[in-house]
Amino acid sequence: MASASAASEAADPSAGSPARLVVLVSGSGSNLQALLDAARERGDAYGAKVVAVGADRNDIEGLRRAERAGVPTFVHRLRDYATRPDWDAALTESVAAHRPDLVVSAGFMKIVGASFMAAFGGRFINTHPALLPSFPGAHGVRDALAHGVKVTGCTVHFAEAEVDSGPIIAQGAVAVHDDDDEDTLHQRIKEVERGLLVDAVGRMARDGYRTEGRKVYIP
Numbered sequence: 001m002a003s004a005s006a007a008s009e010a011a012d013p014s015a016g017s018p019a020r021l022v023v024l025v026s027g028s029g030s031n032l033q034a035l036l037d038a039a040r041e042r043g044d045a046y047g048a049k050v051v052a053v054g055a056d057r058n059d060i061e062g063l064r065r066a067e068r069a070g071v072p073t074f075v076h077r078l079r080d081y082a083t084r085p086d087w088d089a090a091l092t093e094s095v096a097a098h099r100p101d102l103v104v105s106a107g108f109m110k111i112v113g114a115s116f117m118a119a120f121g122g123r124f125i126n127t128h129p130a131l132l133p134s135f136p137g138a139h140g141v142r143d144a145l146a147h148g149v150k151v152t153g154c155t156v157h158f159a160e161a162e163v164d165s166g167p168i169i170a171q172g173a174v175a176v177h178d179d180d181d182e183d184t185l186h187q188r189i190k191e192v193e194r195g196l197l198v199d200a201v202g203r204m205a206r207d208g209y210r211t212e213g214r215k216v217y218i219p
């Protein structure tokens with residue numbers, strides 16, 4: 001498979017069957033729910049379906065959402081492995097077992113390692129609650145607010161080894177209100193983020209995509 005930084009073609013919309021998505025979550029899973037809903041409401045016309053959900057922790061709403069939708073789940077907790085590469089290898093194996101066309105990190109709060117990127121680089125998508133390359137990292141909403149920006153938003157992008165750095169697939173803007181706190185701003189960002197993710201994944205699945213350097217093209 002070509003890496004995300006090379007010119008590459010991926011996803012074969014001509015195959016007819018929906019693209020297979022494996023979604024990774026660590027929390028509430030509202031972005032996962034948006035993908036589940038799109039496939040349920042639009043059927044094969046959406047072009048993609050969630051075939052499995054993975055997590056790095058038990059007892060989260062994201063896993064319960066998958067279970068309610070009848071989607072298989074798996075959990076790999078970092079603390080259950082002797083080393084981080086061992087955890088990464090186990091995660092890679094579980095994702096690969098579901099033969100994904102695309103892997104979506106939707107609020108997955110762990111950095112994956114070399115095995116994972118070797119297997120899924122170029123088809124591993126992340127969603128981030130800020131307009132990258134501004135405010136990468138685990139506190140994108142808080143950092144944007146603290147900086148005093150008037151507009152922030154969300155970014156759907158290919159994940160690379162360096163956090164929040166890969167080619168940008170889609171972005172949505174959200175105005176910051178004077179009385180926003182981290183929670184109110186993040187809630188408004190997430191409303192935009194869910195639509196952005198559903199739209200980007202659907203278009204990539206239906207129409208294919210190509211990456212040239214930092215630019216991603218969906219025909």
Ligand code: GRF
Pocket residue numbers: 025026027028029030031032062106107108127128129190193
């Ligand atoms: C999203 O805003 C995502 O960008 C960030 O965490 C949030 C996850 O929300 N990394 P949910 O679990 O999909 O509700």
